[in-house]
Amino acid sequence: MIIEDIKEGYKKTKLGWIPEDWECVTIGDYYEFKNGLNKGSEYFGHGTSIINYKDVYSLNHIYRKKIHGLVDVNESERKRYSTKKADLFFTRTSETVDEIGLASVLLDDIPNGVFSGFVLRARPLNEDIFPSFAGFCFRSEIVRKEIIKKSTYTTRALTNGSYLSEVYFALPPINEQKAIANCLSTWDKAIEKQEALLKAKQQVKQGLMQQLLSGKKRLPGFTEEWKKVVAGKIFKSISIKNKPNHELLSVTQDRGVIPRDMLDGRVTMPSGNLNTFKLVKKGNFVISLRSFQGGLEYSNYDGLVSPAYTVLEEISNINRDFYKYYFKSYEFIERLSTAVIGIRDGKQISYNDFCIVKIPSISVKEQKAIANVLNTADKELEVLNNQLHKLKEQKKGLMQQLLTGKKRLKF
Incomplete structure (x- = not known):
């Protein structure tokens, strides 16, 4: 028999040890699920805003300004597949289990907005979960493992509202939820700023490539016709x-x-000679x-x-x-x-x-000079990429600590 030490101020649950004032609950205790809208391709590209798979996959928080998809719906569809602030969305199907059940929370109201059949909507049953906290909580490593464990896989990975309703997660008191969300949002802002710097530098490099590799812009000391x-x-x-x-x-x-x-991911290796x-x-x-x-x-x-x-x-x-x-x-x-x-x-x-x-x-000397300029740009991009990776790893580690209660914030 293994005797486990009792941790002061913590209690043993299905998720392991969590703070005594936290609760071990299921997603179904706090959310009601609904499948999304499916329509033919001719209905897309115009009409009302629609939350698509990519929006949920890419973001843990969804804002109105970042939704670009459009779909033509009737009044009945608009009501059945409506969206509103604090709604939680999960990716429903994917080629790999790693991309199944990724969660994102809507932090803006989208007038007449609807959601795609490739995602699931989880609408809050009460106000016990702070919306911004939900966007972090359901992307945490411990919850992701539970979601993947309860998904199915045949030709594609699949989940549904019934499976997700049974997933356990640790729920802190509302004030601690807000503190955790505010802390992690600071990292999100730093990551967003770094991504903007990276994108700007990538655009500079693309401009250099267009100018230097076409001969439209020449480096000092080179005048021979291309x-x-x-x-x-x-x-x-x-x-x-x-x-x-x-x-x-x-x-x-x-x-x-x-x-x-x-x-x-998985790689098919050739057999035989x-x-x-x-x-x-x-x-x-x-x-x-x-x-x-x-x-x-x-x-x-x-x-x-x-x-x-x-x-x-x-x-x-x-x-x-x-x-x-x-x-x-x-x-x-x-x-x-x-x-x-x-x-x-x-x-x-x-x-x-x-x-x-x-x-x-062109001359090898000019080839080398152009390549050196572009290599320098690549090295600058590599520095920015490494800084971005470091920020993401810091956030990941912080999520692991804060969303399990291993580290507590003062609030």
């Missing part, structure tokens, strides 16, 4: 196979070519299926990719960083899109499609 040549004069297609002992790589639009074990897979070397570029939407991908790793991909290697001396940025520029993506107009969805862009696209052929 030349454009077909890509086939600078890059060649390579196909090195029978190298099965290398690690498997994935081609992504946001992170370039990376090892598969760096991907989040890898001799047909192509070898990618560090510094190679890869043409992916969606290159005409997101540009070519650069690899910092040696490894294998599916034989469906086209692997590129430079023919002459170049600055790889320059072309890494250029292949992600609007100018290049537009040029590539023009070259593959009429391509059928699902058809791989070939080397022949790529090699006729005209790209800059």
Whole structure:
């Protein structure tokens, strides 16, 4: 038998130890659930405001100014699927259990507002829960674990009002709820400010890319006219196979070519012989299926990719960083899109499609100077990203302490 020490000022509950003046209750004790509105696509884009899945998924607090979805509804639908301040919403279905049952609370009244069938509305039965506190409480780690435990998964993760009603959470007295909400809101404001700084810096970088990678803006000391040549004069297609002992790589639009074990979530690994897979070397570029939407991908790793991909290697001396940025520029993506107009969805862009696209052929010295400017911008973005990550981790830790009663605030 394990004898557990009694913690002074705390009591043992289904959720573990919580302060004596807190209650261990279920969501169903305080909220009544309702499924949302489902309509055909022709009804969306005009009409009244609608709270969509993305709004609930992205935000723990919903404000009227951040709701952009519109839907055409009749009077009966408006009443049945109404929204009002303090309503709590949960994501109802998702491809993964990690995204199921994410909660967000409405902190503004939205005149004639309704909510989507992809979310659930939980309307308060009383005023015992401070609205802003609810937005934090139901996103806490301990409550998320309970929600995920009670969800179902077949082809998609799913939850409903009955499951959510049975989820337990720790409820402090109302004054402590307000204090906790105010404290965590301070972190939210800091995070929002940091996100705004990051977005502004990203826009500056995009402006630099558009100017520098098109030749519209020249760096000091460079006056030679820019030349454009077909890509086939600078890059060649390579196909090195029978190298099965290398690690498997994935081609992504946001992170370039990376090892598969760096991907989040479940990854389907190929079975059988890898001799047909192509070898990618560090510094190679890869043409992916969606290159005409997101540009070519650069690899910092040696490894294998599916034989469906086209692997590129430079023919002459170049600055790889320059072309890494250029292949992600609007100018290049537009040029590539023009070259593959009429391509059928699902058809791989070939080397022949790529090699006729005209790209800059400028001195390696100027390539390097431009790449240095953009590398500096990336380093500044990395600093801001790290600061943002630190703020989010601090908030996460604080939530874990405050929403379980392990740390108490003076109020």
